[in-house]
Amino acid sequence: MDSGRISRRHLLQGGAALTLGAAAGLRPAFAAETTIGFIYVGSRDDYGYNQAHAQGAAALKKIPGLKVVEEEKVPETDAVEKTIESMINLDGATLLFPTSFGYYNPHMIKMATKYPKLRFEHCGGLWSDKDPKNAGSYFGYIDEAQYISGIVAGLTSKSSKLGFVAAKPIPQVLRNINAFTLGAKSVNPKATTQVIFTGDWSMPVKEAEATNSLIDQGVDVLTCHVDGPKTMVENAARRGAFVCGYHTNQSALAPKAYLTGAEWNWEALYPKFVKMIAAGEGIPNFYRGGLKEEIVKVSPYGEAVSAEARKAADEAKAKFLSAEGYAIFKGGLADNKGKTVIPAGTDRGQKDPELEKMDYLVEGVIGATS
Amino acid sequence: MADGSIGLWTVPLAVLGGAIRVSTPFLFVSLGECITERSGRINLGLEGTLVMGAMSAYGISYVTGSPWLGVLAAGITGALLGALHAGICSLPRVNDVAVGIALMLFGTGLAFYLGKPLIEPTAPRLPAIDFGWWSDIPQVRAALRVNVLFLIGVALAPILYWAFRTTRWGLLIRTAGESSDAARAMGHSVLLIRLRATMVGGFLAGIGGSFLSLFYPGSWNEGLSSGQGITAVALVIFARWDPLLCLWASLAFGGAAALGPALQSVGVTSGYHLFNAAPYILTLAIMIITCSPKRTLTGAPAELSITR
Numbered sequence: 001m002d003s004g005r006i007s008r009r010h011l012l013q014g015g016a017a018l019t020l021g022a023a024a025g026l027r028p029a030f031a032a033e034t035t036i037g038f039i040y041v042g043s044r045d046d047y048g049y050n051q052a053h054a055q056g057a058a059a060l061k062k063i064p065g066l067k068v069v070e071e072e073k074v075p076e077t078d079a080v081e082k083t084i085e086s087m088i089n090l091d092g093a094t095l096l097f098p099t100s101f102g103y104y105n106p107h108m109i110k111m112a113t114k115y116p117k118l119r120f121e122h123c124g125g126l127w128s129d130k131d132p133k134n135a136g137s138y139f140g141y142i143d144e145a146q147y148i149s150g151i152v153a154g155l156t157s158k159s160s161k162l163g164f165v166a167a168k169p170i171p172q173v174l175r176n177i178n179a180f181t182l183g184a185k186s187v188n189p190k191a192t193t194q195v196i197f198t199g200d201w202s203m204p205v206k207e208a209e210a211t212n213s214l215i216d217q218g219v220d221v222l223t224c225h226v227d228g229p230k231t232m233v234e235n236a237a238r239r240g241a242f243v244c245g246y247h248t249n250q251s252a253l254a255p256k257a258y259l260t261g262a263e264w265n266w267e268a269l270y271p272k273f274v275k276m277i278a279a280g281e282g283i284p285n286f287y288r289g290g291l292k293e294e295i296v297k298v299s300p301y302g303e304a305v306s307a308e309a310r311k312a313a314d315e316a317k318a319k320f321l322s323a324e325g326y327a328i329f330k331g332g333l334a335d336n337k338g339k340t341v342i343p344a345g346t347d348r349g350q351k352d353p354e355l356e357k358m359d360y361l362v363e364g365v366i367g368a369t370s
Numbered sequence: 371m372a373d374g375s376i377g378l379w380t381v382p383l384a385v386l387g388g389a390i391r392v393s394t395p396f397l398f399v400s401l402g403e404c405i406t407e408r409s410g411r412i413n414l415g416l417e418g419t420l421v422m423g424a425m426s427a428y429g430i431s432y433v434t435g436s437p438w439l440g441v442l443a444a445g446i447t448g449a450l451l452g453a454l455h456a457g458i459c460s461l462p463r464v465n466d467v468a469v470g471i472a473l474m475l476f477g478t479g480l481a482f483y484l485g486k487p488l489i490e491p492t493a494p495r496l497p498a499i500d501f502g503w504w505s506d507i508p509q510v511r512a513a514l515r516v517n518v519l520f521l522i523g524v525a526l527a528p529i530l531y532w533a534f535r536t537t538r539w540g541l542l543i544r545t546a547g548e549s550s551d552a553a554r555a556m557g558h559s560v561l562l563i564r565l566r567a568t569m570v571g572g573f574l575a576g577i578g579g580s581f582l583s584l585f586y587p588g589s590w591n592e593g594l595s596s597g598q599g600i601t602a603v604a605l606v607i608f609a610r611w612d613p614l615l616c617l618w619a620s621l622a623f624g625g626a627a628a629l630g631p632a633l634q635s636v637g638v639t640s641g642y643h644l645f646n647a648a649p650y651i652l653t654l655a656i657m658i659i660t661c662s663p664k665r666t667l668t669g670a671p672a673e674l675s676i677t678r
Contacts, residue, residue, distance in 0.1 A: 043482070043592040045489045073592075196634040199646045202593030206646065208586060209388055209628045213635035216380045216509040231587045234492070238588075239512060253492060368639035 033067050034094055036060060037087035039080060040072040041100035042202055046228040048247040049201075049264075053099045053123070055248075056266025063274060069093060076102025084111045088118060095277070097270075099123045101170060109135060119283075121273065124172060126356050127286045136283055138269070139172075141290030141350045143179035144320045145262030145298045146223070147328050148313050149244035150183025152259045152301070153191075153221040155309035156242055160190040163214035163241075165224040165232050167201045169369040171358040173225045176262075178362045179328050180223060180244075185364050187312050194219055195367035201227040211235045221259065233258070242304060249299045260313070261299035268294050290350055291320045325350060335360035336367075380509070381632045387513030388628020389621045390520060391586045395420060395595075396620035397523040398578030399602035401530060402571035404613050406452075407606055408534065409567035410547035410560070410673030413455050414470025416575040417599030418477015419448045423579025425481040425488065428590040432493035440493070441519070441580040448576020449569045451477055456568040460561045466675055474600070488590045496585045517585045519577065523617075526574075530613035543567050547671035575599065601649070608653060610669035623649050 038057045040050040050072065061068045069091045074083050080103045087093040096118065098108050104125030112120045112135035125137035153162050162184055166173050177195055184191035194217060196210040207224070211232050214222060223244035224232045230253060236243045237254035245251065245261025276283050289295040298317065301310055319326040329352075332344035341360050342348055348355050361367055399416050406413045423444035431440030455473050459466045499521075502514035534540040545553040546563040553560050582598075583590045605623065609615035630646035633639075644651075 043489075045486055046591060047489055194635060196631050197642055198631070199643060202591070203596055204587045204589075204591060204594050205392060205596065205598070205627060206631060208588075209384070209392070210631040210635070212387065212391075212512065213380060213384050213628070213631045216384060216512065216632075217635045228591050228593070230489075230589050230591060234589055235587060252490075366637060367634065370640070 033065055035067045035069060035087075035092050037084070037091065037093035037096045038068060038070045039074050039083055039087075039096070039098045039100070039103065040070070041076060041102070042073060042227045044070065044072045046202070047230045047250065048226070048228040050099070050227060052247050052264040053097070053266055056264075056270040057097075059267040060270050060274060063271065066274065074100075076100055076107075078107070080107045081111055084108070088115060093118075095119045095121065097121050097123070101125070101172065104137065119277075121283060126353065131285075133285065136285040136287065138273075138283070138287035138295075139356075140264060140269075140293075140295035141288065142262050142264065142296045143175045143328060144290040144326075144350070145296045146176045146179040147183035148298050148316050148320075149223055149260055149262055150180040150185075150191075151187050151313045151316055152305055152309045153180070153223065153242070153244055154184030154186075154188035155306065155312060156259055156304065157184075157188070157191065157221045159218045159220050160188055160192065161217065161219045162191060162193045163211070163217075163219035163222040164193050164195040164365075164367075165207055165210045165214070165222065165226060166195055166197050167203075167226045168199065169197060169359075171356055174358045174361060174369065175355060176225050177365055177367075178358070178360075181362055181364045182328055183316070186316075187309075191364065193365045193367075195361065195365055197367070198226065204228075204231045207231045208235045212239065215239045215241050223261075245299055251299060251302060255302065256304065258299070258302040259305050260301050263297045263299055265294055265297045288351055290325075291317065292325065329355060334363045336363050336365050338363075378636055380636050381629075383509055383513050384628045384632030384635075385625040388632070389625035390513070390516055391624065392627045393620040393624030394517065394520045394523055394581045394586075395578040395598050396602045396605060396623050397527070397617060398519075398581070399575045399599055400605045400609065400616040400620055401523065401526055401613055402448075402574030402578070403603050403606045404530065404571075404609075404611055404616055405543065405574075406564075406568045406571035407674060408547045408611060408671055409543045409564045410550060410671055411456070411459060411466050411564050411568060412470065412603075412674055413452065413473075413568055413571060414467055414600070414603060415451065415455050415473030415477060416470075416571070416603055417595065417597065418474040418481070419451045419572050419575040420477075420579040420582070420599035420602075421481040421595050422451060422477045423448050423576030424583035424594055425485040425579075425590060426576075427580030428493050428583040429485070429488050431495075431584055432488060432491050435494055437494050437496045437584045440584055441496070441577055444576040444580035445573045446576070448572035448574070448579070450572070451576075452569040452572025453565065455572070456561075456565040459568075460565065478595075482592050485590055485592070489592075492589070493584070495588055496581075498585070517581065519581050519585065523620075527613045527617035534613070544671070547673050550673055575602075578602075604653065607670075608656060611671065612669060622652060626652050 042050045044054040101124045104122045112132040120135045122137045124139050127137040181193040198206040221242045222236045229246045233243050233250045233253045237257035251258040327347040327349050329348040331346045333342040335341045426447045427440035427444035430443040431437040458469045498515040502511035546560045550560040605619045609619045626648040629648045
């Protein structure tokens with residue numbers, strides 16, 4: 001083996017750094033080591049949303065030649081612009097991952113325009129042709145996993161009343177509530193989902209109160225979309241209700257009550273992104289995927305899940321994994337005020353960007369968006 | 371009802387349950403702050419003390435397996451933070467409000483730093499006493515599951531009220547708060563009285579924190595307090611430095627915090643942001659109703675830096 005080949009291998013395999021620098025528009029000689037910046041809206045160890053991203057960042061730290069810098073609890077305000085500036089100017093970051101929904105517009109867009117040679121990857125935003133080319137948005141169709149949670153919940157509930165503790169009525173949250181409800185209704189037409197909005201991503205006392213109020217109303221299976229599901233999971237389990245987890249696997253908190261859950265799989269996606277850049281192809285500006293693309297996953301079923309529920313859930317999972325996929329939001333869909341939101345005959349496939357602007361709750365959900 | 375729901379009754383029941391569940395940290399912090407402020411000093415750092423108390427209680431309960439040791443550890447942590455506040459404030463030309471803000475940031479920061487490894491584990495929790503045994507409605511039973519700390523807090527309010535009026539210690543604290551010259555003339559060290567009063571205040575606030583992490587919501591995470599400590603300090607002013615009024619104010623705040631989620635659960639879904647803000651609207655309303663341009667705050671200790 002001659003030395004030229006070794007160095008080339010080094011470049012492609014171990015390093016990834018030089019090529020990454022090149023892909024980001026820098027001269028290869030500039031970055032001996034590539035720095036990647038991760039920004040979280042909450043605590044990195046919240047047993048939820050931010051922890052899922054931090055686990056993805058941890059997977060990148062293992063790759064030689066990559067340096068990861070992180071900052072947590074950055075509010076969705078001008079503060080994130082300052083964080084991005086300092087990561088670029090002080091740490092030399094060339095690839096940035098602002099991971100919270102509210103960072104995208106205007107903050108990250110502004111930074112991407114200011115630093116056109118660096119790469120920005122946002123989780124959850126809706127990249128369009130008008131946005132800078134060095135910016136991108138990626139997200140997972142976690143509603144597929146929520147749909148499966150809904151099936152398990154619908155077949156486990158005795159009262160057919162399901163509960164959802166939600167933070168804010170933004171499209172991603174509404175999509176999860178709707179998918180969970182549609183999953184439950186697909187196997188149990190009587191099922192309803194009662195939703196309570198707490199108003200912010202991390203409000204433990206409100207989340208505990210919401211959990212108790214739902215159970216007082218006869219709800220016996222709960223799930224949530226808040227940053228840290230721990231409060232809901234523990235309080236619901238203490239009242240004897242079942243839970244479906246969110247963001248990460250919370251089964252250790254309540255092994256008997258935990259049915260299943262919708263989890264992120266960023267550990268798989270982020271190294272894939274780095275490989276794309278190293279291979280010179282770059283990350284597509286608009287990147288999406290669900291169970292099939294391994295961006296999201298379903299927690300292993302808990303002991304309380306019946307054989308019937310396992311079978312129904314596995315069948316749904318197989319449909320999502322099939323080549324043609326499966327549309328959760330099909331034509332002839334009405335919201336909970338009786339208005340038709342998807343006319344009959346038009347199925348909205350998972351990749352339909354209309355779904356990412358969702359502003360309604362489907363029939364079967366008890367609650368309102370405002 | 372046959373399906374196990376109790377319909378609209380959920381709302382008053384949730385407000386009652388919330389008053390019992392949510393009020394305890396407010397009660398302990400406000401009673402503690404009441405003692406401190408009556409001695410003539412304001413300790414804004416109790417938010418930090420509350421969070422430190424919650425973290426240390428959870429940690430000690432997890433390590434030793436005994437939640438009661440956790441409560442004790444939270445109290446001691448609180449007393450030490452109180453001693454730190456009083457110690458710094460006893461230096462000349464130190465502003466107690468500024469020290470309080472510094473200690474609030476210090477306490478929360480330290481708790482977040484030390485509490486990182488405690489977010490995932492589950493620590494043993496404090497037991498509850500079942501006062502709903504007479505009812506066969508599960509919702510009533512759930513609302514009346516009361517923790518002993520709540521009962522201690524409720525008992526403490528009249529005891530403090532009595533102690534401030536009749537005991538030697540109570541009168542000394544009030545003297546230091548009303549006129550430090552008078553206390554000095556009687557041969558007492560004002561600094562020592564305030565040190566003790568701030569330590570006791572910190573002790574109680576720490577215990578309030580242990581309730582948060584060991585009973586309700588019952589786990590440690592960084593959003594746990596979400597400003598309850600600072601709200602409780604404001605509550606003392608709102609309660610006119612009267613321990614009995616602190617009790618009622620804490621109960622009202624607890625009940626108001628439960629109102630938003632409870633109304634949504636029975637289908638009153640419009641304007642939930644407004645209902646979630648109920649505790650703060652309540653404060654503003656009472657402040658406006660009770661204020662008067664003609665007199666200063668009744669009951670305010672004369673030595674407090676905010677009234678001086």
